[in-house]
Structures are given as C-alpha cells and as structure tokens.
Amino acid sequence: MLNYIMRRAVAMPFILLGIVTLAFLLTTITKGDPLTAIVSERQMNNPEIVAAAKARWGLDRSLPERYVIYVANLVTGDMGTSFVTRRPVSRDIAARLPATLELVIAAMAIGSTTGILLGLLAAYYRDSVIDQTARLFSLFGSSVPIFWLGLALLFVFSVHYHLLPGPGRLDARLTPPPSLTGFMVVDTLLAGNPAAFKDALLHLILPSLVLGWTVAGSISRIVRANMLEIMEREFILTARAKGAGELRVVFRHALRNILVPVLTVLGYTFAYLITGAVLTEAVFGWPGIGSYAVIAARSLDFPAIIGVTIVGGMMFLITNLLTDIAYVFANPRVRLN
Amino acid sequence: MTAAAMTIAPAAAEPLLRVRDLKVGFSTGSGTLLAVRGIDLDVSRGGVLGIVGESGSGKSLSMLAALGLQARNAVVSGSVHFDSQQLVGRQRKHMRSLLGSRIGMIFQDPLSSLNPVMTVGDQIREVLFLHDRRLTGKGATARVLDLLELVAIPQADRRINQYPHEFSGGMRQRVMIAMAIANDPELLVADEPTTALDVTVQAQIMRMLRELKEKLGLALILITHDLGVVAGHADRVAVVYAGQVVEEAEVHDLFADPRHPYTRGLIASIPKLTATGSKLYSIPGAPPRLGAYPEGCAFHPRCIHAQDICRTTAPPTMAFGGHRSACHFADRLPPWDRGNEAERQGQNG
Numbered sequence A: 001m002l003n004y005i006m007r008r009a010v011a012m013p014f015i016l017l018g019i020v021t022l023a024f025l026l027t028t029i030t031k032g033d034p035l036t037a038i039v040s041e042r043q044m045n046n047p048e049i050v051a052a053a054k055a056r057w058g059l060d061r062s063l064p065e066r067y068v069i070y071v072a073n074l075v076t077g078d079m080g081t082s083f084v085t086r087r088p089v090s091r092d093i094a095a096r097l098p099a100t101l102e103l104v105i106a107a108m109a110i111g112s113t114t115g116i117l118l119g120l121l122a123a124y125y126r127d128s129v130i131d132q133t134a135r136l137f138s139l140f141g142s143s144v145p146i147f148w149l150g151l152a153l154l155f156v157f158s159v160h161y162h163l164l165p166g167p168g169r170l171d172a173r174l175t176p177p178p179s180l181t182g183f184m185v186v187d188t189l190l191a192g193n194p195a196a197f198k199d200a201l202l203h204l205i206l207p208s209l210v211l212g213w214t215v216a217g218s219i220s221r222i223v224r225a226n227m228l229e230i231m232e233r234e235f236i237l238t239a240r241a242k243g244a245g246e247l248r249v250v251f252r253h254a255l256r257n258i259l260v261p262v263l264t265v266l267g268y269t270f271a272y273l274i275t276g277a278v279l280t281e282a283v284f285g286w287p288g289i290g291s292y293a294v295i296a297a298r299s300l301d302f303p304a305i306i307g308v309t310i311v312g313g314m315m316f317l318i319t320n321l322l323t324d325i326a327y328v329f330a331n332p333r334v335r336l337n
Numbered sequence B: 001m002t003a004a005a006m007t008i009a010p011a012a013a014e015p016l017l018r019v020r021d022l023k024v025g026f027s028t029g030s031g032t033l034l035a036v037r038g039i040d041l042d043v044s045r046g047g048v049l050g051i052v053g054e055s056g057s058g059k060s061l062s063m064l065a066a067l068g069l070q071a072r073n074a075v076v077s078g079s080v081h082f083d084s085q086q087l088v089g090r091q092r093k094h095m096r097s098l099l100g101s102r103i104g105m106i107f108q109d110p111l112s113s114l115n116p117v118m119t120v121g122d123q124i125r126e127v128l129f130l131h132d133r134r135l136t137g138k139g140a141t142a143r144v145l146d147l148l149e150l151v152a153i154p155q156a157d158r159r160i161n162q163y164p165h166e167f168s169g170g171m172r173q174r175v176m177i178a179m180a181i182a183n184d185p186e187l188l189v190a191d192e193p194t195t196a197l198d199v200t201v202q203a204q205i206m207r208m209l210r211e212l213k214e215k216l217g218l219a220l221i222l223i224t225h226d227l228g229v230v231a232g233h234a235d236r237v238a239v240v241y242a243g244q245v246v247e248e249a250e251v252h253d254l255f256a257d258p259r260h261p262y263t264r265g266l267i268a269s270i271p272k273l274t275a276t277g278s279k280l281y282s283i284p285g286a287p288p289r290l291g292a293y294p295e296g297c298a299f300h301p302r303c304i305h306a307q308d309i310c311r312t313t314a315p316p317t318m319a320f321g322g323h324r325s326a327c328h329f330a331d332r333l334p335p336w337d338r339g340n341e342a343e344r345q346g347q348n349g
Helices: A002-028 A047-057 A063-075 A089-124 A129-143 A146-160 A184-190 A194-230 A234-241 A246-276 A278-283 A289-298 A302-330 A332-336 B003-013 B059-066 B092-098 B120-131 B137-150 B169-180 B199-216 B227-233 B251-256 B261-268 B308-312 B338-348
Strands: B017-028 B031-043 B048-052 B074-082 B103-106 B187-191 B219-224 B236-241 B244-250 B318-320 B323-325
Touching: A002 A063, A002 A302, A089 A129, A089 A184, A089 A194, A089 A246, A089 A278, A089 A289, A089 A302, A129 A194, A146 A194, A146 A278, A184 A194, A194 A246, A194 A278, A234 A246, A234 B103, A246 A289, A246 A302, A278 A289, A289 A302, B017 B059, B031 B048, B031 B059, B031 B074, B031 B236, B031 B244, B048 B059, B048 B227, B059 B074, B059 B187, B059 B219, B103 B169, B120 B137, B120 B169, B137 B169, B169 B199, B187 B199, B199 B219, B199 B227, B219 B227, B227 B251, B236 B251, B236 B261, B244 B251, B244 B261, B261 B338
Parallel strands: B048 B219, B048 B236, B103 B187, B187 B219
Antiparallel strands: B017 B031, B017 B074, B236 B244, B244 B323, B318 B323
C-alpha cells in the first residue's frame, strides 16, 4: 500500500507538467491579444511602446522559448507576474487561496453533514414522506442557481431581517487581523479579537450555506443509493439478530460499508469547489481564487490564468491522493492487497 | 417419581417456543399477499426441530417474522411465545434484549452474513457488549478467544484481528456460530446453515452444532431444504409447503410413515447411493408463486392422489398421536414404500 502511495506521489509532478503544458498551449490559441491588458488602447498605435511592452513581458519570444522559461521559473516557485495586478502570480494566489479554502471547508462541513444525514434518512425511510422531502431539498439545492439562491438569502437574512451581515469577509469598520493563516476565522482568534472573530464567523455563514446546499444534493444522492443497496445485505440482518439497535445498524454496520463511494464524492466535490466556488464568491464579494480567475480570464491575464489552472489541478491531485489514502482505512481489503 | 420431580415436570413440558397461527403478509397495491398462512410450531427445551421446505415456501420467513426480523413492509399476525412471553407485536427494544442473548441465529451464507469491514473479533465482541454493559474490553477479548476455541478455530489470538474475507467458508460459519452462542442462548435458529458450504465442511458444521447443543443445552431450529440434514439431526420435523405446515412428526415417524403426499415426494427425491442407473426423481410441477395459491389444498396440482375434494376444500389437520398431517387422505394413503413411491409418482406424474 505504501508502495502504491509512493508511486502516486512520484507521478504527481509529471501530471502537473501535463497540466502546465496544456494550459500554456490553450493560451496561445485564444483569439485575444494579451497586449490589450498591458498597453492602453491609445498607446496601441505607438509601435515603440508596443515593442517595449512585448520585450518587457517576453511576448516577443517564440512559443517554445516562452514555455521553457515558464517551466524553469515554475520549478523555483515563480509563476510569473500578473499583467493586471503587476504582482507575482504566486503571491496573488497565496493571498486569495486561503479565503477560498475557508469558504470551501465550511461549505463542505455543512454540505457533507446534511448530505450524508439526508441520504441516510431518505434511504432508511425509502419512499416515505421523509424520503420525498429529503430528495426535494437536495434537488432544490443542486438545481437552483447560486446567484439566485445567494441573493435571495442575502435579501432575507441580511437586508430584511438584519440577522446576518452582507457580503465580504469582515465588517469594513473592523480592523482586519494580521494575516497569519489567511483564514479570517483563525486569524481573528489568533489576534485575540473576539468581536472580529464573531463577525468573521457570521460573514462565513451565508456563503458557506449556499455553497454547501448546492453540494449536499449530489452527496445525499450517492449516500442514498449506496445505503439502499447495503441495507438489503445479509450482515444487516445479522446485526439485528445480535440485538443491535437501528442507530447502530445504520451508523456502525451500514455507513462503514459505503465509506469508499462517499469519500470519492467528497474528495471530488472538495477539489471541484476550489475553482468552482466562483459564483458564490462573486455574489458574496468573497476575495477568493475563483473571482481572481474570472478577472484574469476577462483581461487575458495569461500568467494568472495558467497559475490558477495549476493550483486547481494541484488541488485535484492532492485530494485524489488523500482520498486514495482514506480508502485504505475505509476498506480492509484494499489495505492488504 | 418424587414430589420434587413432579413439580418440575409441567414446566419442562411447556415448550420453549410456541408458534400459533403465524401469518406473514406483504402489503402491495392490490391488497396483502400472504407468504406464511397460519403456521403452528412447538420447540421444546433442548429439542431440535427441523423445518423443511422448498425455497419460497415461507420456512425462513416464518422464523424471521416470529423473531421480529421480517422486512419492514411485512405484516405479522398470530402468536409467538418464547418462554411464555408473547413476541408478536412486542416493541423492537424488547425484542432486542432477547435477540443475540437468549436467541441466537445463524444464516445460510456466512460470507454475506458477516460485516466485511469489521474484524471477526469486533463482530463477536459487539454481541457481548450489546447484552452486557459492564463488560470490560479485556473480559470481552478473553471471552471471544474462548468462543473461537469452542468452535475450533485454530490460532484464535491471531484470527481475532482478521477480516471475514481472510477466512474460509467453513471457518466463517464457525465465526457465525461463535457469535450466535456468545451469550449462552436457550434457542439457536440455524437457517440453511450448511447450504453454502462444501460437502465435507457441511458434515463438520452439523457435527459441531450437535455437540454445542449437547454441551450448552440449547434448543435448535434447523431450517433446511435438505431432508438428509433433518434425518440425521432433528428430533421433530415440520414440512412446510406454500406457507403452511403440511406435516409434522417425530423424525423417525416421518421417514417411516409419511402421511402427506408432498412429504412422500420429498423423501422419494432424496438420491440413493444404492439405486444405480435409475433416474433421479423429482416432484412434478413447481410450487405456487407468492399469493397465487390454488384453491383447496395448495399441493393438489402436483399431487398424484388428488381428488375433487382437494380442488375445492382446504384439508383439515389430522392428528395421529404426535403425528399431524394436513391432507384429506392422510389416513387413507397407500402404505409407504419408498422404492415404489418414486415409480408410482413417476408413472402418474
């Protein structure tokens, strides 16, 4: 098993190189000219300025040259400089990734708890009112557009009832804590600022609820389908014949047997949300990596686009590896073979 | 007989398990389909009752329902008394205190009956902890090791941490047995305990069940489609057809003088080592589908003795001492001769 994980870990850089290459090639086939992001429209007619800009950003070199330079820099952790922010892409991403991670982790906590519980309930009370309600709730979450759901919840809880704060991560009147982890909730705690901590937590509720609701649907569907199958198995009858209560039957005997498919969907969902939370970030003014990617794409900010692609791909690879490791603990048969 | 012995006698006569008019139905869109249609059974303390029938006859379902383990959409009626306590309609919580402690169960396929992601030791420990909250982890492990030794699993201290897939079929069934007898039950229900096993292992498991029965003094219900298993191990036999007991007798009486044509057909279809070259007999036709029972006697379409009355009227149960048969002609069937039975049925069927 350790061997398998090692092999996977060794393969990771090569897969990453593939992602880099693809992302790099994709930027070259886009119609737009990245110079528009660098040089203002008026100066576009000035060949000297254009030539200077091209030389400054390396756009005068051939594609293979640019590729080699990029990869060589990437190895040292240098992802180039953003055309738009004029800062190193790696620093931009480092500043924004924690915000997204904070949001996604909170959303995953909400989404997986509700998703798993709803799936269990729906399967246990198959075809009953509980099943139908759980399925409707899941369907609603996964089919209603985030921009609508987000705005609706903002309107109700923030604008109308003033129960929760509006967009952003922290009230503008509060001083942000020094960024140690990048997680607002953690940093406010570390800074010993309970008022800011409470405010950061309240700011996190609505966006993570919206994002969590949208993923709860797919999680509960997987849980329900697998539970229906497992609950028909004979060892469930054995457990009951031993005198086990229903809670024990469901959580100790059945749930443990569906951990592999559940972990798969959780891992995939987490990785997807890193770049897929963009709509939620947009609605809630959340300065995460998704909104950064949108700005980058709109202004043909190639270094930023490739940077985000690499980070997104890396998140998938890491989550996949972690899921694989988790399988080992979930299924004893994997452990031995 | 002393006075003391006489006062004990009536209590001993009271059966450990008494089932009366047990019915199990499944509600569907077009009404309730009965799968078990009024079964009466008695199991005495320390006795072995064999319940024989084809698959789908309702033999397993009736015992599951008697113990409250039926599917959720099943409807159960009738009465089931275990040690004089009524079980039908009892709350799940109360049933749970009996199941796994005073009543143990083992099932047909030990691989699918064991939880694949729990170690064998944990699964046995669980049944101990469920019924003894004061048990310590150490005490439980010691008990598990004793149990594994009791069911003759070698290297128990190593095996305890292994998973079911690391065991052979016979060893798995031993684990199931260890789990079922962990809390010294009074009744062990074995549902086709050897069907999924190799022939050589079948004999070992049956021998073990019998030894444990003697050692622990438990009563055994042996649910099987195999009359051979019943002949070798049961005291009494109930033959189930289409959700009803068609014949019930002491095992010797049943084989010596079967009083129901279905039982006769079953016995005739046991392959014989001596009858070389002769064709293997089987009862013509197929058992009725759930809910599609023929009018009158459910067996009449397959019966060579069937008369008009069998097609219209359900047969009453006739008793000949301890021998009961639900056949209109139970007292008038031709004398039993196993050799001729196959021949006769073969000709007419």
